[in-house]
Amino acid sequence: MFAVTVTFTLKPGVREVFLPLMIENAASSLRNEPGCRQFDVCVGDESQTVFLYEVYDDAASFEAHLESAHFKSFDTAVADMIANKTVVLFSEVIR
Template sequence: MYAVTVTFTLHPGTRAEFLPLMTENARLSLENEPGCLQFDVCCNDAADEVFLYEVYDSAEAFDAHLQSPHFKSFDAAVADMIAAKTVHTYAEVIQ
């Protein structure tokens, strides 16, 4: 299991345009990427922050996600809406 968290800080006034693009990216990831197990899009009361929680089979499945046409299209469409983006990745600890 490979977990990814992403926190977007959006430019003011862009959340209404950003969220439909983000949720479509999440939907397509779940539908078209066999290694994508979970893709949650979350918001808090701050209008400029969006948080993602994604789970993949492996780091390779996440890399495939980043190369997918729908992700590349999404990434290009929202680039000017993003003030900051923080990505963290976590591999499962197997004991």
């Protein structure tokens, strides 16, 4: 298991445009990427904060996500809407 968290801080006034694009990206990932197991889109108390929780089979599955056409299209479409983006990667600890 490979987990990814992403915290976006959006520029003022773009949330209503950003969220439908983000939700479609998440749905496309779940629908079209065999290694994508979970893709949650969450909003914060502050209207500028959007948090993602993604789970993939492994790091290679996440890399495939980053190379997918739907992700590249999303990334280009929202680039000017983002004030800050923090990505954190987690590998499962095997017991």
